[in-house]
Amino acid sequence: MNRDKGAAASPPTDRVVSVIEMLAGSEASCSIAQVADSLGLSRSTVASILAALDARRWVRRESDLTYRLGPALVGVGDAARGALGIPPGLDEALAGLAEEVDCGAALGTVGAADLTFLAVDAGRGRLPAGITAGTVLPLRAPAGAAVIAFADQSRQRAWLETVPPEERAALDAALACIKSKGVGVWGIGAADPGMLDVLAEVVEHLAEDPTRHNLRARVLALLGGISGRPYAAADLDRDAALPISYLVAPVFDADGRAVWELQIGPLRSAVTRTERRRYIKHLTRTARELETRKGANT
Structure with a gap:
């Protein structure tokens, strides 16, 4: 048979x-x-x-x-990294960032229709939840926000239209925050960390079976869709502690184009203003350090 x-x-x-x-x-x-x-x-x-x-x-x-x-x-792997213009020493940079912020860190590249994670350091946790190097997500908001913030208006409009109308104003404010502060920050939303943890375990289990690509993609899309609302710039300046799932920052190539999204995922229910500043400092500093390294696009 x-x-x-x-x-x-x-x-x-x-x-x-x-x-x-x-x-x-x-x-x-x-x-x-x-x-x-x-x-x-x-x-x-x-x-x-x-x-x-x-x-x-x-x-x-x-x-x-x-x-x-x-x-x-x-x-083959080295050639792929070179073709994508990945900065040398990326793995070491992510490991250093993950240690500094005590959570997972990742770098993704934004294409015409998807976000591909090029390198991931899980740090002390699993975040970004269920994400490994090579994971591809459809380019639906909020995925790729750090790059979309610097795209033209037509691309931003198409990106915003991937979510219901009632969510677009908050996402538009998040894009403005990324342009003004160099960072975007998302809350936790209705999903508690325990549920995200279980979903991440499901993704990891499905990754072991290449025949379950479609189901894994659906679970990843679910993970991406249950993050909390994005914060506007004014929110980040408040004295109150805020729940935070993840933060993103753009990484620019030699031509000044935002092509990569650097991300960390603390997933904490209460982050003080001082702690937020520390996260932002380490995230944006690593983004600038990656820009100084010589990759294929430099």
Whole structure:
């Protein structure tokens, strides 16, 4: 019996990509049987794919006949970072930021229709919730706000139209705050940290199964949609403590274009004015430091 589920909808290239994605998401090396069972493919199909990848050093076969990613992918990863103009030392910069603010940090690039996370440091927590390097989110507000704030009016209008009309005024004020203060700040909203934590665990579990991309994307969209309202500039200057889920800042390329969004996610129910200033200082300082590094776009 042919075990390759949905073969008509899963051309050979898709199967190869799924095998690589599964190995990339696994902390341990995997046997042919493990890969086949996880992806719903026949063992002969998986064996053939892995043999071809091993010959090109995209995977490596261990002495116990299990497989893990191979050394050839190191060069592929470096080339991808170069093509995207990712600043050298990004991982170290994010790690330093995460340590300074004691929470997760991430850098994403904003395209025409999506936000792609290029690097993530989880810090002491899981935030940005459920996000890993390579995660792609549809460009729906509030995603990508740090870049959209510096886009032309037509693009800002299209972005604002991805949410209900009653939410647009607050988001428009958030864009103005990002332009004036260099930072955007979001509240926690109705979702408590415990619920976000559970959803993040679901995302991480789904990441281990490349066949569940659609469901994972839906959960990620849910996570992105339950953050609280954005704060206007006047809110941030208040003396009162505020609930904060995450903060974003733009990172500009050598031509002065906002192309990246730097993000931290403290997810705290009460953040004092002094603490807010500390978050903003470290976030914006790291953004400026990344701009001084020489990437492919500089």
